[in-house]
Amino acid sequence: MAYTEKHTLPERSEDCQEAVSSDTTPSLNTEETRGDGVLERYISFVSAINFGFVLECSWEASAVMFQLSLANGGPASMVYGCFLAGIGTTAVAMSLAEMASMDPTVGAQYRWSARFAPRWNKFWGLMQGLAIFNSPDYVPQRWHITLLMWAITLLPLVGNFWFRKILKLIESIGAFLHIAFFVASIVTLLAMAQRSSARYVFQTLTHDVSGWTNPAVAWGIGLLTVTYPLTGDEVVQARTRVPRSMILSVVLNSIMQTTYMVCLLFTIGNVDQVASTPTGLPIIEVYYQATGSKAATNLFVAVMGLVIFTSFFNVFASVSRLIWAFSRDKGLPFSNFFGSVNPYLKIPLNALLLIGTCVALLALINIGSSTAFNAFLSLPALALYISYFLPIFFVFWRRVTQPKSIAWGPFSLKSMGIPVNLFALCYITFIIAWMPLPTVLPVDGNTMNYAGPLVGAVIVGALVDWVVSGRKRFQIRTAVPGPRI
Template sequence: MEYCNRIEISGGHSKSPHTMSVEDPPPRSSHRHRPKPRLERYLGFLPMLAFAATLQASWESLGSSLYAGLLNGGPVAIVYGMILSFVGSLSLTLSMAEMASMNPVAGAQYHWMYELAPVAPRFLSFIQAWVTVIAWWANVAVGPYLVGTEIQGLLVQNYPSYRPRNWHGTLLVFAVLFLPLLVNIFARRLLAPVEVLSGVIHILSYPEIMVVMIVLGQRHTNEFVWTEFVTDQSGWHNKGVIFSIGLLTAAFTLSSFDGVIHMSEEVNDASRAVPWSMIWGLVLNAFLAFGFAIVLLYTMGDFQKALDSATGYPIIEIFYAQTGSKAAASAMMLPILLSGCYSSFNVLASVSRLTWAFARDEGFPFSSFFSHVSPRCKIPLRSLFLVTTITVLVALINIGSSAAFNAVLSLDTLALYISYLVPILFMLIKRIRASQDIRWGPFILGKLGIPINVFAMMYGTYITIFLPWPETQPVTASGMNYGAPVFGIALLFAVIDWFLRGHKKWNGPTVMTAPK
């Protein structure tokens, strides 16, 4: 299989080096002209659609993140937040899909940044690469952590004498990571059928859960579901702030849609398959999540009991209230637990490819080592081990301080949204100033491009403003949202790395793929 349709040595933005600046590239070293490591193309549209659907795992993610929405705004924030988040996420996805069609490559955002940035493309693409990589490193730990703490919540419900400890959760994170790691290493060819099987579980378990809730759950009124605006739980008093923080439940549910793009170099006809799998994956997930949210609110039982659940997860208390059985509630949690497991297959695969791409383009430390592709496994094995090791180290933080661990996790969505916004901004500028110079792919937004890009920027900026806000007031050390300061540290690290090492090594992406 060909690795890409063509290989270019990036030089469109280069000037002769003379000083250490963000604009001036260093001399190109001879090893940049050597053949770049390849990945085999073996994935089609259907596995990628399942990849997108199960990576977001929308209705399961909504169940796991329900607390924030109930605490701030309640039903109004969840129902109308889902609608707003779908429209906003669709605009972001369409904007990203167009760029993915132009250049379907594992590095994604930093490649597009280099091609589209009107100034300092080397510096900006290098910073973008680090922001995207660090965001996805944090993302790897989210699924296993949710599964681990949900298992602890079920233990609390079923065994009242159980006292959860942080180190229990850390061990559960390790356990959830183990099988996805093995499959990624030894069963690469099984990834496609595993994705399809996971997609089938994602879809088929949905009506089963819905039927149980509809048949057994107590009924709330239409007024509760569509007009109840909860303002007396979090300590915040401004209704706009309350809705905006509650909206983050829906925003989290429909995020991470760029994960498919980082698998592009293993996808046949990637310039078509990747954009459409992103779009249809989001539409399918939004449809399922919205239906789940409506039925859940109609049948959730006592609102306060769900919010104050000793398990830490309102969804566990809601399932118990609906069925009246701890065993049945545990069984209903199984699809949600499985979603965290099979999404870890996808996240590990996607993030290892992203890390590998940054190393292959010589921006990552020890690039020649981490850009290696195992000839036996045919995957970037060293990058996979690096990502897994980082996740293990992050999980170990939880033993000493859950606040510090949550600070790392809070970086995830904030950094991802920022990694979406900057390339879209530069795409919008390029579209307005010189659309004739854009190397379009098969998927083109056409005349709708400008309004879609503008709305994507507006929605993404709005979400980014409220992502770092704490859920409750007054703010305590344990309740503080550390997303903004942690992101600031990550950004400072990237800038320091540029001046210490990057300006010498990084000359932009070395591999470009042209759409067929």
């Protein structure tokens, strides 16, 4: 299959006076072709903000997952962790946004790394928790979760066939619910829930529940509740809009997450009852204690699930385009097949179907072992932070050693680049250090955190592929950058 790409010569400006280096990669223009199809760039600035805004679904995800922090670190980990995560992820977003401004490509981290070298279990757990809450006699089985995963996977998978037509509606609904029920939740909890003391919220450090007795370790593990990924996608005028949408989405979600978690801790009610709820999801018990109504509790929790479900559309869209981009650069076996674009739908259909197939197959693991399945769910978070670290480190090193070799985009950190990059690297390293640790002691087959060994296995497998054939097959395409907008 022949591959062609459209480019125009760049306009020069004060922000980009340096010569384009030989390793310059193609920018995101209005369309890219592969085979018989055209992959269009159609997301507006507002859609780009909504895309990342809903994808992070920060306060909803924290509400669903905060039981981890109840046993590790407690309120101190959640409150101060929110501030740390907000500052840290903003630094990461600024660092990545600068690279997106230079090269706003679908491949993102792996392409930036190549250029400068010398991220669902929340939703499934939420649905099962609601089932137990409304039907106390219900006894969940692992195969129930597998069937639920298949059903929930089908809609966003099929919906992505017409993603362009339904994008604005999905993103608008998701963004509205994300904000409206954030306000409604806070107002309801403050008005109706039993109040906690300021001492409990700001001075309680839990380190004697999960088995981890070291306060620093317990606090660090509890941070995982409030750390979230960043995203970007095909955006018209991508060199300016991608950086803005990335940073704005992270800042807004950080503010909402911090506000919600502080409110939640002040209105948590009976902590022992919340922590031991039979649903396995403390947030259900928090709303029920506050409202005393199953109907109101179902409404609040169901809307959280709806926002998280809306983010699934974004996940399928983003990952399918990442597979398409990686295949286009010959990074996967059968690259011509997975790197093609459907000429009618104008999406990477084969890559999208690959994702759906993988999710359906991985769901089968849960039938045999929920522990092994949970390891697959925790793997992406660790891998994602590693993928952030590499391009930021490489651009930081290039910034220090060869600053004139970088062709900056419209968005540049300028003199703040070195300290921002360095802080982002320190933050990522700090978060990665806690991710492979088990959340409960003593460690056995059921409590083992397999994310670390799995990441190691993936890295070893990638290195083997690189030595055998990848170094000959994989090639980042070079071209003259597109117009400065």
